[in-house]
Amino acid sequence: MVVIQLKKGVELLGFSQLLNTFNIPASKHNLPVFIDSAITYQIKNTYFETAAIKYIKIEQEKDTGTNYISIRTIFPITHQSSQGFVLKGKVNIIDGF
Numbered sequence: 001m002v003v004i005q006l007k008k009g010v011e012l013l014g015f016s017q018l019l020n021t022f023n024i025p026a027s028k029h030n031l032p033v034f035i036d037s038a039i040t041y042q043i044k045n046t047y048f049e050t051a052a053i054k055y056i057k058i059e060q061e062k063d064t065g066t067n068y069i070s071i072r073t074i075f076p077i078t079h080q081s082s083q084g085f086v087l088k089g090k091v092n093i094i095d096g097f
Helices: 015-021
Strands: 012-014 033-035 038-040 047-049 053-060 067-073 077-081 084-087 091-094
Touching: 012 015, 015 047, 015 053
Parallel strands: 033 067
Antiparallel strands: 012 047, 033 038, 053 067, 077 084, 084 091
């Protein structure tokens, strides 16, 4: 078990809640997800601080026409591995624990 105590005023949202907050239609929630241009896996097990998100929008890859969810943060990703990713100065996010 992991217990995380947040600072007062910090709001963490699950992936679906985050997309709903940014008015992304439920029909688009299963698209591939890129955070700061890095592909993200097991995103449904990840929580986000809303204040760390610049924007979320549906974008289309130019060559293939594939739609995807693009999430831009105020702290760009500095490292990604199969275990998760690191947002500079913010938090380590580990998928699938």
